[in-house]
Amino acid sequence: MSSMRDVLKPVMVPINREGYAFVTLFGIVTVALGLVWEPLWIPGLILTAWCAYFFRDPDRVTPTRPGLVIAPADGVVQMIRDVPPPPELEMGDTPMTRVSIFMNVFNVHVNRSPIDGTITKLHYRPGKFLNASMDKASVDNERMSLVAENERGQQVAFVQIAGLVARRILCDAQLGDDLKAGERFGMIRFGSRVDVYLPKGVVPLVCENQLTVAGETVLADLGSGQRGKEGPRQGEVR
Known part of the structure; x- marks a missing residue:
């Protein structure tokens, strides 16, 4: 289980709050398109995942030496x-x-x-x-x-x-x-x-x-x- 978490850690990062509306919008459009024509679920999910990936906001370790x-x-x-x-x-x-x-x-x-x-x-x-x-x-x-x-x-x-x-x-x-x-x-x-x-x-x-x-x-x-x-x-x- 721990090894799986290590594999997913680089992509399972927080999303910046500025991205919430966009990810939600992409998700709604994906559902609407999927209901119209089932094959559209796949590109819709890919685009929604990309949107979430774009707005990722990982923690960083900043050097603290003055200057x-x-x-x-x-x-x-x-x-x-x-x-x-x-x-x-x-x-x-x-x-x-x-x-x-x-x-x-x-x-x-x-x-x-x-x-x-x-x-x-x-x-x-x-x-x-x-x-x-x-x-x-x-x-x-x-x-x-x-x-x-x-x-x-x-x-x-x-x-x-x-x-x-x-x-x-x-x-x-x-x-x-x-x-x-x-x-x-x-x-x-x-x-x-x-x-x-x-x-x-x-x-x-x-x-x-x-x-x-x-x-x-x-x-x-x-x-x-x-x-x-x-x-x-x-x-x-x-």
């Missing part, structure tokens, strides 16, 4: 660039290292705070729904931008970006909220991206094409001079 910047999203490091932060955050035009994490429809879409800190800025900007893997999605797409400041006065900006399929950004954080690294603060529905802007002089400890786990993967260390993790960037061959 660590933790991945806010599951996915893959799509790109690492030195670019100015979003203008609505009023952080100036000096380039910051941006780590972009792309989430596909099979990733967990619950977003988590990258650091221990207070939300000092929060701004929603409507926009387009370009493919989130494109660099210009950071500029043109609908987004929710936040800044968290830790007790040492260091600021980390992070941005939820809607993608080609994603049409809904959910952010529960409010100005003045104190968040812990790894704490849930929102989600983006159906494929998207989260950008993290590191303070000047802080190097990323991840590389492009690396997989990340929200609330667990260390992106950077605000209190360390450690060299960044080297790896091939887009367009490079090694």
Whole structure:
């Protein structure tokens, strides 16, 4: 019996409350279609199971050492660039290292705070729904931008970006909220991206094409001079 539980543990995880309505709707449609034509039960059940899987919200074990910047999203490091932060955050035009994490429809879409800190800025900007893997999605797409400041006065900006399929950004954080690294603060529905802007002089400890786990993967260390993790960037061959 215990071995069966171990096998099912990766898929038997809690569902985020934002998914309850969707899973219920998929279930109702499945029943209606099955009553109309019995073979439709199978695709309906598959889609309902996928919906529940999409909204899964597993517990995570977050590193607790002060100064660590933790991945806010599951996915893959799509790109690492030195670019100015979003203008609505009023952080100036000096380039910051941006780590972009792309989430596909099979990733967990619950977003988590990258650091221990207070939300000092929060701004929603409507926009387009370009493919989130494109660099210009950071500029043109609908987004929710936040800044968290830790007790040492260091600021980390992070941005939820809607993608080609994603049409809904959910952010529960409010100005003045104190968040812990790894704490849930929102989600983006159906494929998207989260950008993290590191303070000047802080190097990323991840590389492009690396997989990340929200609330667990260390992106950077605000209190360390450690060299960044080297790896091939887009367009490079090694």
